[in-house]
Amino acid sequence: MKEKYKRNELVESLKFHGLILIDKDDEYNKSQVVTVSDGNYKAAVRIDKYMKNDKVIIPKWFSFKSNLYLLFNINKYLEIHKQGNFICLTDISDNMDSDSILDFKCTRCGTIIKKSFKNMKRNDLHHHGITCPNCDGNTESIHALVLKQMFKHYYPDSIEEERSCINPETGSVLPTDIVNHRLKIAVEVQGQWHRFDWQKGRDKIKKDYWISRGYNFYDYEIENVSVLDYIRYFFPDIKEIPEWVNMDYNKKLNLKDI
Numbered sequence: 126m127k128e129k130y131k132r133n134e135l136v137e138s139l140k141f142h143g144l145i146l147i148d149k150d151d152e153y154n155k156s157q158v159v160t161v162s163d164g165n166y167k168a169a170v171r172i173d174k175y176m177k178n179d180k181v182i183i184p185k186w187f188s189f190k191s192n193l194y195l196l197f198n199i200n201k202y203l204e205i206h207k208q209g210n211f212i213c214l215t216d217i218s219d220n221m222d223s224d225s226i227l228d229f230k231c232t233r234c235g236t237i238i239k240k241s242f243k244n245m246k247r248n249d250l251h252h253h254g255i256t257c258p259n260c261d262g263n264t265e266s267i268h269a270l271v272l273k274q275m276f277k278h279y280y281p282d283s284i285e286e287e288r289s290c291i292n293p294e295t296g297s298v299l300p301t302d303i304v305n306h307r308l309k310i311a312v313e314v315q316g317q318w319h320r321f322d323w324q325k326g327r328d329k330i331k332k333d334y335w336i337s338r339g340y341n342f343y344d345y346e347i348e349n350v351s352v353l354d355y356i357r358y359f360f361p362d363i364k365e366i367p368e369w370v371n372m373d374y375n376k377k378l379n380l381k382d383i
Contacts, residue, residue, distance in 0.1 A: 129154055130176065138176050142183070160194075165201050167194035187242070189222050199242065203229075203255075211238070211255055231257035267372065268347040268355045269302055269314040274370050275356055275363075276303050276312075287311075290334045292327065299331050304340075311335040312359075315346040 130138075130153050136146050139161055147160040147167065155173045161184065162168075168184035169192070175182060185191055186198050199213045214237075215227040223243040230237055236257050245255045276283040287304035291297070303312040313331055328344065335342040345358055357363055 130172065135159070135172060135176070142175055142181050144175070144184070165205065166198045168198075169193045187223075187246075189217065189225075189242075190219075199227075199245075202246070210257070229255055233257065266314060266316040266347055267352050268350070269316065270372070271352055271366060271370050272312070272314065272356050272359065273303055275360055275367075276305065278367075278369070279360070280305050280308065282307055290331050292330055299327055299334075301331055301335070304335075309338075309340045311340045311342045313342070313344045315344050 132146070132151050132153070135153055139146050143163055144161040145164065147162055153159065153172055155176065157172050158169050159172060160167055161170055163184075163186075166184075166186040168186055170184055187195065187202075189195060192198065195217045196213060196215070203209070203211045203213065210232055211229045212232060213227055213229050224241050226239050226241055227245070228237050229240055229245065234257065238255060238257060240255055247254055273283075273285050277285070283303055283305045285303060286300040288298045288300050289304075290299045290301055292299050301311050302314050304310070311331075313328060315328075332342050332344060343358070345355065347355055353363070353366055356366070
């Protein structure tokens, strides 16, 4: 193997591995460590590992032991997958691993969430990834709290946060926003909270459950829909939000206040 490589040689070899050279030198020693990127994440790698290697090598972007750019990569991951709602504030040290508790800041309200990197990345049916107790789901959307009051006013036998649907995998209750058993109607208000993959899985269980029981299931999204237009989906003759609607009405716990 050559002792030194020109920049263009290194650039071509790294391209085979799907990597971009960040360093700007014209010549490199074979054992030199350089900074590379895949267009999002960064890593410091030894040149000789990637030169003339016929097997594609992907850097360990999220290694706690060998990546000098781990904090950068964590925040890039949050930017890509969490819509920029969180940043990691913890300086990564040698004694940390993926189970170490890190400080994440919600960029919407400033709340600090303590969570391990491992659990931050988990976002499926059973694990919620990272969420903010102040912004993500602790209180209802205005759409939901108004709609619940409308149903309770016009159909007093309606049930809020109805608890008959059970997750078959975990045995936990999956509350449904509004259910009227007499009318065979079930409503799940689709707000920001429902964009998470794990919540989408739970929503499907609820939808399948109510449809299997012969209920009409409604899961309209609230994004870009005014509160008035939203309640008109169910009460088309309403001209304005009734004066008796209480905008502080909420049947869910506020985790941050607690």
